[in-house]
């Protein structure tokens with residue numbers, strides 16, 4: 001039966017799908033991130049406030065995504081709790097079907113996805129819809145299946161992401177979740193302020209001098225078989241994301257975990273020279289993270305501290321300027337660069 005196609009103009013331009021001066025899409029996409037965050041801070045607030053006003057009326061909130069997008073969900077859980085005092089249930093797409101007994105018609109399911117085509121997320125949406133829940137898509141691709149299936153939508157606006165590793169879309173997810181959390185308490189300006197700080201902090205990570213430091217660090221890590229990454233609070237999803245990126249493109253085994261879990265078993269694997277990446281932002285998690293770094297150091301671990309200030313316990317130190325509740329953003333950018341240069345050093349192709 002003939003159908004009448006509905007046409008929609010994409011706001012992306014052809015240049016965005018070319019590498020330009022960059023050797024790899026992933027690097028280009030990493031360097032686009034300050035602009036992505038700034039754009040969200042500048043123009044995202046209108047659509048975000050409307051959605052936040054809707055969220056205020058919902059009874060319970062679920063966030064669902066896969067891989068990197070699921071870590072955005074975990075970050076959303078901490079941000080909503082800390083800033084807006086709202087509880088979020090987080091599920092990974094493939095587990096959502098076993099975890100939906102409390103979904104009602106007053107539930108909101110925030111489905112997070114770069115592509116909007118990830119099957120486990122689409123299946124989750126189908127199941128949630130069958131229970132009458134409202135679906136909010138936080139999605140990068142206009143017109144994708146998720147975009148079309150959702151009742152409400154926030155377009156991430158990161159532009160096309162070509163590299164296999166999700167970078168700028170993830171940063172865009174985080175930036176929107178920061179704004180949403182602040183919009184829930186009618187303090188959008190504070191969210192915009194945090195994102196503006198995140199832009200500055202990210203720019204200073206992307207300076208040549210800083211990237212050179214990271215490249216030196218990578219030379220020490222490239223022959224290792226295992227890397228451990230820890231953090232607490234918002235740095236817990238950061239640790240998970242760091243480990244995933246390292247595994248996905250450099251093919252080194254990496255494990256991300258909540259710092260407090262170390263002593264429940266994993267510490268046994270930290271021996272002389274084991275690389276341990278520790279996120280220590282300037283927040284309520286600082287001293288507990290430092291204590292975990294010391295435990296790893298006592299076992300001979302090689303401590304890479306990622307923080308706004310140095311400490312004697314660090315063998316290597318990457319400085320990340322504080323960006324308040326948005327510090328997760330520049331921290332993730334450090335993780336992306338580490339994974340990227342580890343991959344270059346090991347001679348693999350990130351984009352594939």
Ligand code: M6R
Nearest residue numbers: 067068069113114115118165166
């Ligand atoms: O397109 P999506 O955001 O739904 O994709 C979900 C995951 O497959 C994706 O984030 C994957 O983990 C990335 N390649 C990680 O860099």
